[in-house]
Amino acid sequence: MSLKVAVIGAGLGGLTAAAALYARGLDVEVYERGEALREQGVGMHLGPNGTRLLERLGLGPRLAELAVRPEALEVRAFHNGAKVAEQEMGEAWESRFRAPYLTVHRGDLHRMLASLVPDDRVHTGRELVRFAEDADGVLLEFADGTTARADVLIGADGVHSAVRRAVAGEDAPVYSGNSALRGLVDAADVPDLDPTRMYMFAGPAARVLCYPVDGGRRFTYVAVTPSPEGDAESWTSAGDRADLDAVLAGWAPEVRALVDAAGEVRRWALYDRAPLERWSTARTTLLGDAAHPMLPHHGQGANQAVEDAVALAVCLARATEDAEGITAALERYEALRRPHTTRVQLGSREGARPAPPRGDARPGGVAAAAEDVTWILDHDVEAALEAAPEEDAPGAEPATVAALAA
Incomplete structure (x- = not known):
């Protein structure tokens, strides 16, 4: 017999958790509110801290096929495209960090992760509306009237997490001033x-990041610009090509070519949340955006969810199957991850500062920025778990019955 784990949400974090748990022999079921598995979005970054874990899950060959290992990051002036700085990446970073830095389409990574979880373990059209912990586990109730039981509940249901509200209470999104x-x-x-x-x-009121995906067949572009608050807290809202054209009027020819080639444009209002003081109860915990939604300026949102997922799987795989063992495992997971993700979360806020008007032409400027995230890219969460002392965790109060639907 092994622990029965329920994962709420089949995004990147939820599927990584399910894959890592399943690989370690735990009885895992995933519940997704959507009617089908679907990952919207564009490209994303996979730092070495994320890719080393995904490779250990067996995704190395697929990543080599569909992702790109950028050879360098070039910083160019916004007005004429002149190169002002360059950071070598590629083989140099793979050697330094012991894993590659990759760029990949979110949908490609989502499909890779889904392939690691048996189809019969993923249940779509199952919106969680209520859960309650008791002495024997957690009772889950869904909007379609069905129920399920588990020993452990994992909230991987994103920035609007229903599980987060039940565990940590209501909180307000914090707007960055940018979209x-x-x-x-x-x-x-x-x-x-x-x-x-x-x-x-890097321009005076905006900056554009552009990087390859789909094996180099396409580019993702992201234009970050000040914007009044009022947009929905969503990363998939429809945008307007006219807005992109206006923001980047008069920019370098390479940027104008991006604008001319742009088809569907998405607007992402950049919100995060204040770091939580706790993630867990006796049998319930959070991971990814449900635990620590962060701004994208370090490119670490998905990577931190992957780290959470693997760390939690390791802790639960080692847990005894009684209530005390489960609580201790969740406390150990939170004690390891919460200080780390809080530092990344707050550092991502600092990364929102505007660039100099002609790009960062200071000597070593881009290299210094890269050094700011070295500690993130170098982190190996499995090695950190091995190094951390395994202490008895304090007991947590069980969650009361939580109504999640309005």
Whole structure:
């Protein structure tokens, strides 16, 4: 017999958790409110701290096929495209950090992770509306009238997490003052950009990041610009190509080529939340955006969810199957992860500061920025678990019956 674990949410974090738990022999079931598995979005970054864990789950060959290992990041002036700085990446970073830095389409990674979890372990159309802990586990109730029981409940249900509200109470989103316009273009439509490299154009009131995905066949672009609060707290809201055109009027020819090639544009209002003081009760915990939604300026949102998922799977795989063992495992997971993710979360806020008007041309400027995240990229969460002392965790109060639907 093994622990029965219920994962709420089949996004990147939830599926990584399910894959890591299943690989360690735990009895895992995933419940997704959507009617089908679907990951919207564009490209994303996988730092070495994330890729080393995904490779250990067996995704190395698929990542090699569909992701890109950028050879360098070029910082260019917004007005004429002149290169002002360059950070070597590629083989140099793979050697330094013991795993590659990759860029990949979110949908590709989502499908890879889904392939690691048996189809009969993933249940769609199951919106959690209520759960309650008792001496024997957790009772889950869904909007369709069905119920389920588990020994452990994991809330991986994103920034609007229902499980988060039940565990930590209501909190308010914190607006960064910026929004991001983003989308995809074919690499053939921007021939002056090398599909083995990443680019940043730093302007006085906006900055554009562009990087390859789909094995170099397409580029993701992200234009971050000040924006009045009022947009929905969503990363998939429809944008307007006219807004992109207006924000980037007069920019370098390479940027204008991106605008001309842009099809569907998405607007992402950049919110995060204040770090939580606790993530867990006796049998329930959080991971990913449900625990620590963060701004994208370190490119670490998905990576931190992957780290959470693997760390939690390791802790639960080692747990005894009694109530005390489960609580101790969740406390150990939270004690390891919460200080780390809080530091990343707050550092991502600092990364929102505007760039100099002609790009960061200071000597070593881009290299210094890269050094700021070295500690993140170098982190190996499994090694950290091995190094951390395994102490008895304090008991947590069980969650009371929690109504999650309005």
